[in-house]
Structures are given as C-alpha cells and as structure tokens.
Amino acid sequence: MSADEPFDLSVLERVADPYPVLAELRSTGPVRRTTDGFWAVTGHAEALDALRHPGCASSPIALRFLDGLPEGAARDEMVHRINFLDPPDHPRVRSLLSTAFTPRRVTALRPWVEATAQDLAAGLARRGGPVDLVAEFAHQVPSLVISELLDVPVGERDRLTEFSDRTAPLLGLRTSPAQRTAAVAAAEEFHAYLGDLLDARAAAPGDDLLSALLAAEAEGDRLTRPELLSLAATLYSAGHRTTRDLFANGVSVLLDDPDRWQRVVDGRWTVPDVVGEFLRFETPTLYVVRVPLEPMVLGGAEVGPWEPLVVLLGAANRDPAVYDAPDEFRPGRAGPPPLSFAFGAHYCLGASLARSEAEAMLGALVAELPGLHEPGPSAAPRPWRQRGAFRGLDHLLVTA
Numbered sequence: 001m002s003a004d005e006p007f008d009l010s011v012l013e014r015v016a017d018p019y020p021v022l023a024e025l026r027s028t029g030p031v032r033r034t035t036d037g038f039w040a041v042t043g044h045a046e047a048l049d050a051l052r053h054p055g056c057a058s059s060p061i062a063l064r065f066l067d068g069l070p071e072g073a074a075r076d077e078m079v080h081r082i083n084f085l086d087p088p089d090h091p092r093v094r095s096l097l098s099t100a101f102t103p104r105r106v107t108a109l110r111p112w113v114e115a116t117a118q119d120l121a122a123g124l125a126r127r128g129g130p131v132d133l134v135a136e137f138a139h140q141v142p143s144l145v146i147s148e149l150l151d152v153p154v155g156e157r158d159r160l161t162e163f164s165d166r167t168a169p170l171l172g173l174r175t176s177p178a179q180r181t182a183a184v185a186a187a188e189e190f191h192a193y194l195g196d197l198l199d200a201r202a203a204a205p206g207d208d209l210l211s212a213l214l215a216a217e218a219e220g221d222r223l224t225r226p227e228l229l230s231l232a233a234t235l236y237s238a239g240h241r242t243t244r245d246l247f248a249n250g251v252s253v254l255l256d257d258p259d260r261w262q263r264v265v266d267g268r269w270t271v272p273d274v275v276g277e278f279l280r281f282e283t284p285t286l287y288v289v290r291v292p293l294e295p296m297v298l299g300g301a302e303v304g305p306w307e308p309l310v311v312l313l314g315a316a317n318r319d320p321a322v323y324d325a326p327d328e329f330r331p332g333r334a335g336p337p338p339l340s341f342a343f344g345a346h347y348c349l350g351a352s353l354a355r356s357e358a359e360a361m362l363g364a365l366v367a368e369l370p371g372l373h374e375p376g377p378s379a380a381p382r383p384w385r386q387r388g389a390f391r392g393l394d395h396l397l398v399t400a
C-alpha cells in the first residue's frame, strides 16, 4: 500500500482479521484518503484530536441514513438518535439522559448482574457438552440486564431483540431497498411497542430507567415523545449488542492460547485488567464517523469541510506510538485508556455498565467453568462478522 493510494474501507468487511490491514494503513500515515471520499484516521493522537475537535460534527452522519426515508418511526429515530445530535440538542438530551441513567443506578445493579451471570454460568456447567457461548451466555447477560434496567418483561425480551435486529439495517451502509422497506416496517412495530411501554410507565411510574427518563427534567426542560422513543430504542440496541461482542471477542482471544485462560483462572491476571485489554485488543465498535464543518489539518493531512473522517478506534487502540508491542495481549499494560468507547462529547454513556457486565461475566465463567476450552481444533475459521462499524463473532463453541 503506497501513501498516495486511497484506501478501500470495504476491505475491512471482507477480512477475518482487520488488524494487519489497519497496521499497514497506519504505517503509511495516520490520516489517509479512502476510495469513497472519506479520511481514515488510524493514529491514536489524531483520533483523539478528531473526537475532541469542536469543529467536528455528528449530525451530518444522519443525513446519509435519512435519504429517502418516509415520514414515520424510522425517520424519527434517525432525526433524534443521540449519537447523531450536535449542540444545542446534544448537550440538552445527554444531560436529561444522564439525570436518569446515573452511575448510582449502574452501581446498584451490579449485584443483580453478578448473580445473573453466575446463575447462567452455573447452568452451563451443569449441562456440560459443547455450547455456543455467544448465544447462551454473551448475548443472554446483557440482554437480561438491559431488560431489567428498562423493566421490560423477561418474556418480551426476545421480541425486543428481534425488533432491534430487524431495524439494524437502517444504519447499514450497503442496505438493499428490500431490506430498508422491511426495516422501516420493523421500526413502526418497535416504536408502537415502546410507546405502549412509555404510556404504561407514565400511568404507573416505577423504579426503572424508562420511568426515570419520563420524569427527567432540567431547568424546566423535558425529553419530547420522539426523543424518548428514540432513546429507548437506542438504549435497548446499544445496551446489549456491543457488550455481547466485547465479551465473546475477548474470550476468543483468551482461548487462542490456553496459558491466557489459565492466567485468569489462577488470578495472575485480574478480571478488570483482562476486560480493559479486551476493549483495546478486540475493539467491538471498530470506528465512529465525524464530519468537519471547517477546514482542518489532522496528522499532516489537509481535510476539507464536509469530508467525513472515519475514526478507526480499533486502529488507534493498536498504535505503536502509544502502546508497546500493541499486537500482544497484555492485561494491565501501560498506556492511555483505549478509545473503544470513543472520547469527548459523545463518550459512551454505557461504558461503566458495559465494563461491569463484562467483568461479572468473566468472573462467573472462570469460577463455574475453569476448564473452559474449544472442543478440538476446528476446521472452520471463526465466524467473524463486521457489519458496519460492529465487529463480533456469530458463534463461539466451547466445552466446560
């Protein structure tokens, strides 16, 4: 790859392991043109600069997804989606969400999360035999946690996961017209369901996050109905998919080398350090996009207004300028915190919940299934998938 040759971002969706490609790209410069008119940011310092730059906006990203969307739930959702907002809407919605989704609420949930992870892991241990860790554990815990947080009846959570899966193509970059039509219809069903839930909570408020969002108020300001619906849908989807990927991607890295798993089991590596390294080493959200509204110089590149930046968090997390031997899995390593939850105004609001869930899951798995391993060398390559920005495993077969 030469420094002048534009980089084809779609390569990332076609390779099982994007990290050698990202390392090669970074070696030719921290900010590089892509074939579709974006700039790919791979350096850690440059990614930080882009994410905290006041001239870099998020709302123009929604325009791409809004194009051709009919009036209705799908369009409303894109217009009000918190991570596509800029000032003045963004700080207003974010601060109202923060009054409901507090660190205290996350801390209070921790014992419940730990007990849930423990029960599920103990169930897997009792059953024995090969199990798909993605479907039977990595998905279950975050999905139960977000349902508990929003107080969605447990029997309904598969329906909500299905809504969230069916609406996901709305954020796809290569969505066919048929997929889009289906996703638009699914968004109507999703919002109708969430609307009923909000009405029920308005009539009989509880101790849950939806009731708190309905009540959230700052200086006489409140969340509007479309904002509430969009937040509820975003929280449900954001709340479980990336956490599942963080955990399953990370466990697959541990199982690549039996000594790694053993180090967690015998306590040479602590669970929080291991989860911290999961975040850096196998970044679940590989990139975020920002659009500069004014010309800027980033990593020596002259970026024009409206030329979108694809900030490759996964590449920044392996930048040798800030991490010693970045391709080695080393829990407790020195270096800045990884950028997996982004940085600045849109820093992930679920970061501490996601960490606490992944720690509870890993702690439970190590306690209940200390002999965890993959059932023999598999002829099939691991089923990695990169859908849009999200990188994860479809399955991970393990034996207790």
Ligand code: HEM
Residues within 6 Å of the ligand: 058, 082, 083, 084, 094, 146, 234, 235, 238, 239, 240, 242, 243, 246, 284, 285, 288, 289, 340, 341, 342, 343, 345, 346, 347, 348, 349, 350, 351, 353, 354
């Ligand atoms: C490992 C798990 C997770 C990862 C890797 C992750 C990653 C991210 C990233 C990269 C962003 C920034 C998006 C951008 O700048 O465009 C973000 C934003 C956000 N995340 Fe997460 N997330 C995770 C878990 C969660 C959970 C569990 C929740 C909630 C229950 C959550 C809620 C949010 C919200 C509401 C935002 C938007 C914040 C804003 O725009 O101000 N996330 N997340």
